[in-house]
Amino acid sequence: MFLFRRLSLLCLLALAACGGAHDTGVPPAPPGVLFAPDFGDSDPASFNAPRPDSFAVHGIDAARFQKSIAWGEARASGVNFAFIKATEGGDLLDTAFQEHWRAAGSAGVVRGAYHFYYFCTPPEDQARWFIRNVPRTPGMMPPVLDMEWNPFSPTCATVRPPGAEVRDQMRRWLRIVEAHYGQRPIIYTTPEFYRQNGLGQFDGYEFWLRSTAKTLGEVYPGQPWKFWQYTATGIVPGIAGGVDLNAFNGSRSDWQNWIARRAVR
Template sequence: MKIRAFLCIALLGLLVACGTGREAIPIGTPVAPDFRDANPVDFKGQRPAQYPVHGIDAARFQTSIDWSQARRNGVNFAFLKATEGGDLLDPAFTTHWRGAGKAGVARGAYHFYYFCTSPEVQAQWFIRNVPRSKGMMPPVLDMEWNPLSPTCAHRRPAANVVQDEMRRWLRIIEAHYGQRPIIYTTPQFYAENNLSGFNGYEYWLRTTAKSPGEAFPGERWQFWQYSATGLIDGIKGEVDLNAFSGTRAQWTTWLAARAHK
């Protein structure tokens, strides 16, 4: 029994009884990722494997998630799609939000921004649908061009307009949740809107073909979305994979500082 207990602690890095392996893992306790990738990339420079804390993002496309199993397989955090524009709610948000929270997965909600609706309307729509939950990660503003929208696909304002609308949304959300939001973006959107000078916010960067250092030269990041083809036991189909930028200890410290009190 002593050997068994020792192995459990060494392999998982957490104080969980080893009898059934089904006990809830406390939120913020890091578990090493047991992920696969249907289309792995040989990144140059920075590599996902050098970061010990990983997670996912999920939306309606993830139709079935056993959150407890996913947590045991190293899903330490999950960014969950909540809203789009001023009137769209992701139909899976509530289910994912409750499931992740119950399983001890650090969870945060994100908003997909539309340029055909005012930032004030969009911020209020997000607030209406995302509860202020104890322990939640900061809200996320997802900034990328949307070529699939039937109404907003061709709306691409100038960079100064984009940044002004971002700041207006961010201020409202920070005031409501008491957390400075995180910004998610892509290399194209980042470059075309001069976001290298948009200071004061943490970044969650999407780059699945190049490392962050190559795709976003000189930019600091907190989360890196490095794959859209992840495979994790407990999750049906492929899922986006993400890495946290620091060590296990830094993850625990960051979450304690940034989680909703």
């Protein structure tokens, strides 16, 4: 049954693409088609309800660490959206961004780009760097500001401002980027960073939240959310190695309505 389902989906994609979506740029399935998730997990967690598989629309986030993605096959396996890492700080461009952005778009995957924030560079410089490298593409998801402590940077690892300053810097980046793309950005964060910096104070912003062992209601009590990053060890046909998996908070029709309202024009 599994093999038959996979072959049927791949045949649908091949017909819609007229042979070679990656080369022609033609989406392998009509826009708006949603595929059910056909994912695995090399280290699955035992979640309380609601479990990630209770949500209808799933996707991934990708960066240079995902060196090989057959985006058409991944979409057929349930990758309906992808957040793609674009920039870090004020001068770093993810080396895989341009290729992931192009290929995901050619496969008909709904794309969004995210910026990994550094505390040793002014937010205005970081906002301009993101805008310089991420094209304002009609149909893309709102831009994402990725807020978490960075223990690996040789210059920024020890820079940890107090919560009020963190929130001020975030607001400065968010205002500039919203003005350019015409959509209010999404905030991504982790449990530790969220608690330590009072990110629950960002009323009116949609959140993409990480929690790989407990439900978001348990980890971020009372916090509304739009996307849930529920594992870093996902297994997806068409993607070499592990990948982050994400669920959208809503039904299929909720997803279509959200995209209609929140996509960049």
